[in-house]
Amino acid sequence: KRARRPKPCSLRELELTVSELGLGYDSDETVMLRYCSGKCAAQRHNYDIAMQHMARAGFRKRGRKDKVSNGPCCRPTAFEKDFSFLDNRSRYHTIHNVSAKHCGCV
Amino acid sequence: KGFHCPDGERTCNPCLDAAKACNLNNSCKKQRSTYIATCNKEDPNRGDACSRKRCHKALRMFLDRVPAEFTHRLLFCPCQTVGCAERRRQTIVPDCSYNDKEKPNCLELRRICRQDSLCRSRLADYKVNCAMTPDSASTCPNQDNHQACLASYTRLIGTDMTPNYVDSSESNWVISPWCTCKGSGNQEEECTGFLRHFTDNTCLRNAIQAFGYGVDNVQSR
Numbered sequence: 045k046r047a048r049r050p051k052p053c054s055l056r057e058l059e060l061t062v063s064e065l066g067l068g069y070d071s072d073e074t075v076m077l078r079y080c081s082g083k084c085a086a087q088r089h090n091y092d093i094a095m096q097h098m099a100r101a102g103f104r105k106r107g108r109k110d111k112v113s114n115g116p117c118c119r120p121t122a123f124e125k126d127f128s129f130l131d132n133r134s135r136y137h138t139i140h141n142v143s144a145k146h147c148g149c150v
Numbered sequence: 151k152g153f154h155c156p157d158g159e160r161t162c163n164p165c166l167d168a169a170k171a172c173n174l175n176n177s178c179k180k181q182r183s184t185y186i187a188t189c190n191k192e193d194p195n196r197g198d199a200c201s202r203k204r205c206h207k208a209l210r211m212f213l214d215r216v217p218a219e220f221t222h223r224l225l226f227c228p229c230q231t232v233g234c235a236e237r238r239r240q241t242i243v244p245d246c247s248y249n250d251k252e253k254p255n256c257l258e259l260r261r262i263c264r265q266d267s268l269c270r271s272r273l274a275d276y277k278v279n280c281a282m283t284p285d286s287a288s289t290c291p292n293q294d295n296h297q298a299c300l301a302s303y304t305r306l307i308g309t310d311m312t313p314n315y316v317d318s319s320e321s322n323w324v325i326s327p328w329c330t331c332k333g334s335g336n337q338e339e340e341c342t343g344f345l346r347h348f349t350d351n352t353c354l355r356n357a358i359q360a361f362g363y364g365v366d367n368v369q370s371r
Contacts (some may be wrong), residue, residue: 059174072163074170076179127179128186130169132233134240136190138183 053082053118055147062129071131077143084116084149120144165227165237178220185212189243200246209247210308222300228362229320236318242307248314248328256329256345257337262310269309276302280354289356296357313348324349
């Protein structure tokens, strides 16, 4: 069975209600949640290759127990502007930085 | 297109559907969030109150820039439940844009409105496009032009004459600016005549009802 080619880091979207975001708000309003997912294999820097090596043996040899990430992560590099909604008790709320605008391997 | 509730559907909420349609459109979502955040924000100079002036401006911007297919749906969604009607009433963030500590006399409010060129012209526009016609065949001027009346009504939102639904009644809804005809003295008749343009206007009522049942959808494109 051939392994599926991993999808690169990209912006994905999903329709959800505000309640489903798990932020503690009770509102049936629907939002488009944009998030970042995918592989960052192509964006590895020399830093990452060095860190992978160091994590295996390099740090211990020098008496360190540091944990480091050995590759870039697919994360939001910018968020969408504030989002406002009416909750189920007729109160308005504004939430910040909840939906990604751009993604990057950082 | 799909605002009408199937009979007996309790969870059906066309106003919630209107909010969904707006949230799934980037421009509508952005502009709506902007006016809500502005109208819901406490003004540091005024204690815990909001800045009504900024809120009105943000509302006018939202209603100017976002197509009527989104804004009219939020303002005139047809309701069969109190929850829906409450959401409809809340559309303009009435705590900031509508309610005030005191309710002025309607003729006084009209005087204030007429001092402002924007409010004056928009009120005149509303009175023309939502005039009740004596002709019994139609309810709105110009061959029952409901869209013109709804658009003129919408343009009053964000002025001193901002109208709104007075409560969350789903069937017997009444629309009024934030004013009363109490204490009108010898101008009582003129005052009630003016207020009835909002509270007892068959053209406006029919336009809103027709929008809810989707009759005017083709015209609104």
